[in-house]
Amino acid sequence: MYEVRFHGRGGQGAVTAAAMLAAALLEEGKYAVSIPSFGFERRGAPVVSFLRRSDKPIRQMTNIYAPDCLICVDPTLTRSVDIFAGLKPGGTLVQASNKPLAEVTLAPNVATVGLCDAIGIALEIFKKPITNTLMLGAFARTTGVVSLEALKRSLEDSDFRDAGLKQNLLALERGYKETTVHTIERRAVA
Amino acid sequence: MSTTTLEAPVEAKPKQKVILCEGNEAAALGVALARPDMVAVYPITPQSSLVEHVAKLIADGRMDADIVDAEGEHSVLSVLQGGALAGARTYTATCGPGLAFMFEPYFRTSGMRLPIVMSIVTRDGITPQSVWGGHQDAMTVREVGWVQVYCETVQEVLDTTIMAFKIAEHHDVMLPVNVCLDGNYLSYGTSRVELPDQAEVDAFMGVKDVNWHVALDPLRPMAVDPLTGGSSGRGPSTFVRYRKGQCRGMQNSLRVIEEVHEEWAKRFGRSYAPLVEDYRMEDADYAIMTLGSMSGAGKDAIDEARDAGKKVGLIKIKTFSPFPVDVLMKSLKNVRALGVVDRSVGFRWNCGPMYQETLGALYRLGRHVPAQSFIGGLAGADITVGHFHRVIEATEALLSGPASTEPVWLNEND
Numbered sequence: 362m363y364e365v366r367f368h369g370r371g372g373q374g375a376v377t378a379a380a381m382l383a384a385a386l387l388e389e390g391k392y393a394v395s396i397p398s399f400g401f402e403r404r405g406a407p408v409v410s411f412l413r414r415s416d417k418p419i420r421q422m423t424n425i426y427a428p429d430c431l432i433c434v435d436p437t438l439t440r441s442v443d444i445f446a447g448l449k450p451g452g453t454l455v456q457a458s459n460k461p462l463a464e465v466t467l468a469p470n471v472a473t474v475g476l477c478d479a480i481g482i483a484l485e486i487f488k489k490p491i492t493n494t495l496m497l498g499a500f501a502r503t504t505g506v507v508s509l510e511a512l513k514r515s516l517e518d519s520d521f522r523d524a525g526l527k528q529n530l531l532a533l534e535r536g537y538k539e540t541t542v543h544t545i546e547r548r549a550v551a
Numbered sequence: 552m553s554t555t556t557l558e559a560p561v562e563a564k565p566k567q568k569v570i571l572c573e574g575n576e577a578a579a580l581g582v583a584l585a586r587p588d589m590v591a592v593y594p595i596t597p598q599s600s601l602v603e604h605v606a607k608l609i610a611d612g613r614m615d616a617d618i619v620d621a622e623g624e625h626s627v628l629s630v631l632q633g634g635a636l637a638g639a640r641t642y643t644a645t646c647g648p649g650l651a652f653m654f655e656p657y658f659r660t661s662g663m664r665l666p667i668v669m670s671i672v673t674r675d676g677i678t679p680q681s682v683w684g685g686h687q688d689a690m691t692v693r694e695v696g697w698v699q700v701y702c703e704t705v706q707e708v709l710d711t712t713i714m715a716f717k718i719a720e721h722h723d724v725m726l727p728v729n730v731c732l733d734g735n736y737l738s739y740g741t742s743r744v745e746l747p748d749q750a751e752v753d754a755f756m757g758v759k760d761v762n763w764h765v766a767l768d769p770l771r772p773m774a775v776d777p778l779t780g781g782s783s784g785r786g787p788s789t790f791v792r793y794r795k796g797q798c799r800g801m802q803n804s805l806r807v808i809e810e811v812h813e814e815w816a817k818r819f820g821r822s823y824a825p826l827v828e829d830y831r832m833e834d835a836d837y838a839i840m841t842l843g844s845m846s847g848a849g850k851d852a853i854d855e856a857r858d859a860g861k862k863v864g865l866i867k868i869k870t871f872s873p874f875p876v877d878v879l880m881k882s883l884k885n886v887r888a889l890g891v892v893d894r895s896v897g898f899r900w901n902c903g904p905m906y907q908e909t910l911g912a913l914y915r916l917g918r919h920v921p922a923q924s925f926i927g928g929l930a931g932a933d934i935t936v937g938h939f940h941r942v943i944e945a946t947e948a949l950l951s952g953p954a955s956t957e958p959v960w961l962n963e964n965d
Contacts, residue, residue, distance in 0.1 A: 379741075380571070380573075380741045383571055383741055383742070384571045387569070387571050387743055392742075392743060393571075393742070393743065394740060394741065394742045395740070395741045395742075396735075396736065396739065396740045396741070397739050419742070419847075420704075420846075420847030420848070420850055420851055421847050421848045421851055421935075421936065422704070422733075422736045422737060422740045422844045422847050422848070423736070423847075423848050423933050423934070423935050423936075424933050424935075426935070
C-alpha cells in the first residue's frame with residue numbers, strides 16, 4: 362500500500378488531482394482509491410484529499426493519517442496548516458514553490474523533496490494559479506510511483522476537452538520536466 | 552442457500568468495462584442500466600452529484616427517462632407515486648433533511664405497495680447543523696415499511712442499485728427499496744468499478760412488469776388508497792389486511808433478495824452476501840458487527856487480529872430492513888461475546904440502533920451473549936482500522952468481564 366495526501370486550497374483542484382492520479386494508476390493495472398475531505402469547500406480555504414494505491418483490492422474507505430507522500434499544490438499553505446502531520450519517516454514532499462530548498466518549510470520526517478514553481482508555470486499556461494495537473498507531473502518525476510504516460514492517458518479520458526485538454530497536457534509535461542528532486546541528508550543525532 | 556460471500560472474488564466476465572468513478576456516479580450508472588421510465592429529483596448534500604450525474608446521463612442521451620425537477624422532496628416522491636401508479640419504473644435519491652421533508656409520501660409509498668427505488672446517500676441528523684455522512688437519516692425511517700439495504704463498496708453501490716429494481720418489483724414483494732450508501736466515504740470515494748454490459752443487464756431484468764396490481768388507466772378508472780379503518784363495518788379487518796400484506800411482503804423480500812443476488816453472481820461474476828455476511832467467523836469465539844462502508848476497515852482490522860492469534864470474526868449486515876433475524880442467528884450460533892458498531896444513535900435505549908435490533912435476535916437465540924454497543928463515524932467522522940482494534944479489544948474483554956449498558960463513543964477523543 363502506498364498512501365498520498367494532497368494539500369491545497371479550494372479552487373486549485375487538489376480533489377480532482379487525487380481522482381486523476383487514481384485513474385492513471387488504474388491505467389497501469391493498479392488498484393487505487395481516492396477520497397476527498399468533506400465540507401462546504403470554498404475558494405481559498407485549505408482542503409485535503411487522499412489516495413491509496415495497491416496491487417490488491419483496497420477495502421479501507423477511510424481517510425489517511427500516515428501518508429508516504431505529501432503533495433502540496435499551494436506554496437503558502439505551510440503557514441496555516443501542519444501539512445506534515447503523520448508523514449511516515451523517510452517520507453516524500455512534492456511542493457509547489459519557487460524558492461530554493463533552503464527556504465522551503467520541511468519537517469524531520471521528510472527525506473525526499475520535489476520542488477516545482479507550479480504557480481509561475483500555471484500563470485503562463487492558464488493565466489490562473491491552478492496547479493493540480495502540474496503537481497501530478499511533479500509527483501511522477503519525484504517518486505516514479507506513476508508514469509507520465511499513464512497520467513497523460515488519464516487526462517485524455519477525462520472531461521477535459523480541446524484547449525483545456527491541451528493546456529493540461531502541457532502543464533503535466535512541464536510539471537514533470539521542471540521539477541528538481543532533492544534528497545535530504547541528515548546527520549545522526551549525537 | 553449460502554448466506555455468506557465467497558472469500559475470493561469471482562473473475563469478472565470479459566464484457567465488463569473497467570472505469571473509475573465515485574459512489575454517487577456508480578449509483579447513477581446503475582440507475583441508467585436499470586432503465587427507469589421516470590426520475591424526479593431535488594439536490595441535497597451529499598446526494599447532489601448523484602442526481603447531477605443522472606441528469607447528465609439523460610441530457611447526453613445515454614438514458615431514456617423523463618426527469619422532473621420538483622420544487623422539493625415532498626413533491627419528488629409524490630410525482631413518482633403518480634408515475635408508479637401509471638405503471639412506470641421510477642427512481643429518486645435523497646438524504647437527511649430531504650428525507651425528513653419527504654416523510655408523508657414516504658410512508659404512503661410502502662402502504663400503496665409502489666416499487667419505487669430510492670438511494671439514501673446517508674447523512675447525519677440535524678441539529679447541530681451538519682452536512683456530513685452518518686446513518687441517522689436512514690435509521691430514523693427504518694420502521695416505515697421500506698426495504699433498506701446498505702452497501703460496502705462503490706462497486707456494490709452500482710450492482711445493488713440495479714438489483715433493487717428487481718427486488719422491489721417482484722410480485723411477492725411489491726415494496727419500495729432504499730439503497731443506502733454512506734455519505735462522503737462512499738458518495739465521493741472514487742475507485743475501480745466494473746461496468747456491466749447493457750444487454751446483460753436487460754437480460755437480467757427481464758420483461759418490465761411494474762405495478763401490475765394497480766395501474767391508472769383512463770379506460771378503467773378506479774379509486775386508489777381509499778379511506779380505510781375505523782372501528783365499524785369492514786374497516787378494522789380491511790386495515791389489518793393492508794398491514795399484514797405489507798409485513799408479508801417484507802418477509803418475502805428476504806428470500807427474493809437472496810435469489811436476486813444469486814442470479815446477479817451467476818450473470819456478472821460478483822457475489823455479495825445478500826442479507827448477512829460472515830467474515831472469518833469460522834471458529835470465532837467473539838465477533839464484531841458492522842454496517843456499510845466501515846466494513847472494509849473492519850475486515851482489515853480482523854485480519855490483523857487473526858494474525859495476532861485472536862479468534863475473532865466480523866458479521867456485516869447488508870439488509871437492515873427487514874431485519875434478517877433467522878440468518879443472523881446462524882451467524883451468532885457459536886459467538887460468546889459481541890460488539891456492535893453503529894454509525895447513528897438510538898436515543899431511546901442509549902445505544903446504537905443496530906445494537907438494539909441485534910438484542911432482539913440474541914433473545915431468540917435463547918442464550919445469554921454479552922454484547923456492547925459502539926457508536927462511531929457520526930457526522931462525517933472516520934472509523935479507522937485503529938478504532939476497530941479498540942472495538943475488538945473491548946469485545947474480547949466481555950469474554951471474562953461485565954458488559955456496560957453505556958455505549959462506547961469511538962470518536963469521543965479524536
